[in-house]
Amino acid sequence: xxxxxxxxxxxxxxxxxxxxxxxxxxxxxxxxxxxxxxxxxxxxxxxxxxxxxxxxxxxxxxxxxxxxxxxxxxxxxxxxxxxxxxxxxxxxxxxxxxxxxxxxxxxxxxxxxxxxxxxxxxxxxxxxxxxxxxxxxxxxxxxxxxxxxxxxxxxxxxxxxxxxxxxxxxxxxxxxxxxxxxxxxxxxxxxxxxxxxxxxxxxxxxxxxxxxxxxxxxxxxxxxxxxxxxxxxxxxxxxxxxxxxxxxxxxxxxxxxxxxxxxxxxxxxxxxxxxxxxxxxxxxxxxxxxxxxxxxxxxxxxxxxxxxxxxxxxxxxxxxxxxxxxxxxxxxxxxxxxxxxxxxxxxxxxxxxxxxxxxxxxxxxxxxxxxxxxxxxxxxxxxxxxxxxxxxxxxxxxxxxxxxxxxxxxxxxxxxxxxxxxxxx
Numbered sequence: 001x002x003x004x005x006x007x008x009x010x011x012x013x014x015x016x017x018x019x020x021x022x023x024x025x026x027x028x029x030x031x032x033x034x035x036x037x038x039x040x041x042x043x044x045x046x047x048x049x050x051x052x053x054x055x056x057x058x059x060x061x062x063x064x065x066x067x068x069x070x071x072x073x074x075x076x077x078x079x080x081x082x083x084x085x086x087x088x089x090x091x092x093x094x095x096x097x098x099x100x101x102x103x104x105x106x107x108x109x110x111x112x113x114x115x116x117x118x119x120x121x122x123x124x125x126x127x128x129x130x131x132x133x134x135x136x137x138x139x140x141x142x143x144x145x146x147x148x149x150x151x152x153x154x155x156x157x158x159x160x161x162x163x164x165x166x167x168x169x170x171x172x173x174x175x176x177x178x179x180x181x182x183x184x185x186x187x188x189x190x191x192x193x194x195x196x197x198x199x200x201x202x203x204x205x206x207x208x209x210x211x212x213x214x215x216x217x218x219x220x221x222x223x224x225x226x227x228x229x230x231x232x233x234x235x236x237x238x239x240x241x242x243x244x245x246x247x248x249x250x251x252x253x254x255x256x257x258x259x260x261x262x263x264x265x266x267x268x269x270x271x272x273x274x275x276x277x278x279x280x281x282x283x284x285x286x287x288x289x290x291x292x293x294x295x296x297x298x299x300x301x302x303x304x305x306x307x308x309x310x311x312x313x314x315x316x317x318x319x320x321x322x323x324x325x326x327x328x329x330x331x332x333x334x335x336x337x338x339x340x341x342x343x344x345x346x347x348x349x350x351x352x353x354x355x356x357x358x359x360x361x362x363x364x365x366x367x368x369x370x371x372x373x374x375x376x377x378x379x380x381x382x383x384x385x386x387x388x389x390x391x392x393x394x395x396x397x398x399x400x401x402x403x404x405x406x407x408x409x410x411x412x413x414x415x416x417x418x419x420x421x422x423x424x425x
Contacts, residue, residue: 007069010364011289016040022304036363075101095261113255119185146177189274200262208236228415230328294327328393337378345408353400358386390419
């Protein structure tokens with residue numbers, strides 16, 4: 001098969017690594033890719049926002065399957081344009097991608113189909129949003145409705161913080177993403193990420209993970225796109241996974257089909273495991289980043305048949321096997337992140353890190369410059385390790401991190417702390 005993978009981050013390097021290992025994969029193109037994906041296939045310099053150019057490339061190369069990594073192209077309708085041109089695509093339609101593209105859309109779906117989630121209000125103006133906050137009290141959660149690159153959620157511990165977040169969003173601080181705002185109840189519990197492949201009718205549970213959104217140790221500082229993750233999440237027992245499938249994933253799939261917008265692709269449910277059970281925080285309509293970087297190394301089965309079954313409505317015929325080992329990834333970020341990152345600094349020592357057993361390094365924000373690997377973004381590298389438990393994976397990952405020579409980068413030193421604390425009793 002000839003496959004085109006769209007995207008350029010750590011998620012796409014992990015997917016490229018998994019897809020290229022499949023005996024079904026003859027040729028893998030990545031658009032635009034990064035220096036890491038170039039080790040798995042051929043990077044191609046296509047502007048993925050130019051859907052006509054992507055379609056033309058697929059025709060020229062005779063592409064058999066397109067796998068869309070990031071949310072932006074999905075929300076922009078790239079899957080629709082490719083399908084209309086006759087290509088098989090892993091990823092939801094523009095209408096179905098609203099599950100990620102609009103938080104308000106997802107909240108209304110939850111209300112209509114009795115899917116457990118936080119109480120909420122939707123607002124198109126600051127005054128009504130502030131009045132709602134005043135009635136509800138703090139702490140409370142303020143969310144931009146649209147895509148905001150992981151920065152559209154403010155956990156407001158006081159009324160002043162909530163009002164400042166509302167003013168910032170409606171003043172254009174997050175661009176068009178903040179034209180509408182969702183205000184949510186502050187839920188108490190433990191967060192987890194859960195993934196399921198969907199073919200419009202059937203859903204196949206994948207694995208769970210837990211990521212670390214705050215930039216600093218001890219879960220302090222501003223939210224980021226994710227500073228690390230591990231899989232599986234201990235809070236997601238087999239019984240809890242079945243509850244999530246029964247109470248959240250399957251009703252979502254049925255609701256989307258009933259609305260005439262069937263969901264095909266991967267559903268990434270951000271969950272809060274509360275005293276009452278699992279509740280949906282939000283949906284993403286693609287593999288998580290950095291969660292994908294810990295899911296792919298744990299997957300023993302060939303990923304391609306599962307992706308094809310999602311496209312063909314045949315997920316009820318697929319079974320996936322997972323490694324018992326835990327996987328943990330530490331994100332190395334450029335100084336300044338999540339604000340303005342310092343780019344252009346040289347990174348060395350990745351090969352020394354990968355000499356360690358069960359260690360992989362996935363590239364996220366890197367590029368080649370005059371023969372050197374340099375930082376080219378906020379989140380730059382994902383250092384991944386496997387271990388018999390999270391504690392062992394954590395120790396191995398930080399051993400690998402310390403072999404990488406990049407003084408202009410930083411990382412959290414406590415990824416996996418909740419699971420390690422559990423393991424230590």
